[in-house]
Amino acid sequence: MYKYLDKVNSPQDIKNMTVDELDLLAKDIRKFLVRSVSQTGGHLASNLGVVELTLALHKVFDSPKDKIVWDVGHQSYVHKIITGRKDNFKNLRQFNGMSGFPKECECEHDIFDTGHSSTSISVAQGLACARDIKKEESDVIAVIGDGSITGGMALEALNHVGYTNTDMIIILNDNEMSIDKNVGGMSRYLSGIIRNSTVNKVKDEVEKILQVSPGGNIISKTANKVKDSIISKFIPQECSFFESIGIKYYGPVDGHNTKEIIEALNKAKSKKGPVLLHVITKKGKGYRYAEEQPDKYHGVSKFDIKSGIKGSNAVSISNQVGQKLSEMANKNENIVAITAAMPSGTGLNIFEKNHPN
Ligand SMILES: Cc1ncc(C[n+]2csc(CCOP(=O)(O)OP(=O)(O)O)c2C)c(N)n1
Structure with a gap:
């Protein structure tokens, strides 16, 4: 019934897919999500927004050895589909059925029993510290929303991660929506970055120019310091928040451009210390009603796909x-x-x- 999705029963099944195949798989997954959630109810708009991001994460990283921690647990449906649970969507959020959130007891790819929200960076920091103490090798990735990153616990974790210089990746999945329209200082700050998306292009260019010197790469500490100070002159104010607390900032990246996300993830993976990758997604992507009213389609009961959610006479x-x-x-x-x-x-x-x- 689904040409590409039917072939996927574990993250291994997408490792060799090309970007074009992943994009066709993304189409199948959106169709599956809308069909399935329209029959059971559940979280829809957020999951439609993270399809390409989730595929790219599972392509680049090796779960469960590499640990992907979903902050907003309601964004984990695509992860559940890729990790062999698509048949369980029939019983989503039903008694004895599949949970709507990551559950360690349900699957080895679910690293933490997330509800929502704002816990993932702390959890990832803990996992990364344990990895380092045990001298193991793995990547740890926290995926957090622009709403959830404003939570106090997330901000405490950013503060800590930047200070300890922990080797980990934070994906900021920014759809400019919390459950309703996002508000607040952080939200205004992130929107500023999106408006000024030249940030990283400038940074990349400067880095490239400085690395290709006639004698090869610049390797000495002093040279690196000079390089950092030159780069900082070129980086507009907008990305200074994360950088100034010790977290390398990359982005913004188009969260529906699979090739771009894969490249950005590979780059983040190659860096030492904490990296924040700012990914821009659209809540409700691919289903017209959900794109138009992402708040209404955030968490839904059963609905008709063609006509969308109808107003009910019942008073809630x-x-x-x-x-x-x-x-x-x-x-x-x-x-x-x-x-x-x-x-x-x-x-x-x-x-x-x-x-x-
Ligand atoms: C302490 C607390 N405040 C608020 C909520 C409601 N809540 C759950 S997730 C969330 C944020 C969702 O926004 P975001 O992280 O941007 O993810 P999105 O839904 O856009 O995918 C909020 C406000 C909560 N569960 N707990």
Whole structure:
């Protein structure tokens, strides 16, 4: 039924695929995801956004020896498909069925029982430290969303990783959405980088020019210091946050360009110390309704693929909460509302509309 997906039962099956074949496989996977989630419900938009990224990760790294830690556990469906679990999607999130999140007891490729969110960089740092103490060889990769990287625990981990210079890779999967539209200083900062995407091209060029000297590569420590200081002059302010706390920044990379991601991952793999690779993806990619309304298609119940999600007459608990709180706040100005980055999912969008301040 699926020309390319039917051939894939483990990460080994994609190792020899060409970029064109991977792109055709990505098409199959999107079709499979929409069909499957429309029948069971589940997380849709985020998974449609990480198809090429997940394929590239499994092509470049050797899971489970190399450890891929999914921060936002609801982004792991494609990983589950590639790691031999596509048949279990029939029972996704059902009693005795497959979990919607990574589960160590379910599969050796699931490294940590992630719920969501903001834990992956700490976990990856721990795994990388253990690897170094045991003198083992492997890559450790944390995949974190632009919403989740704003969580306190993620920021603590960045602080630590930069200081200890741990050899690991952080993939920042930036779809400019948390569950709803992302907000905050970090989000504004990352959008600035996306607008100024010349950052890395300039950096690469300077690095190339400096490495090809008439006598071969520049190898002395002093020469490297000179090189770093010249590079830093060329790097615009935008990427200085990660670099200045000790994490090499690469990107932004188009998260739907398989060739580009594979090249960037290989480059990140070859570097020593912590590297952050900024990958830009589109939440809902490939299914029109989900691209247009990624918040509505974040977590869904069963729906009809052709017509999309229809409004239901049933009043949800979240809506009732939003309505009731709004009424209470009409009479009591001491009532304020705080949402965990998901106003529509909690009904607080209703409160926000009635009490914008
Ligand atoms: C402490 C806490 N705050 C908020 C949430 C709700 N939540 C779960 S994942 C997430 C972030 C999702 O955004 P992102 O990391 O960008 O991933 P995406 O959904 O866009 O794929 C949020 C806000 C939560 N689970 N826990």
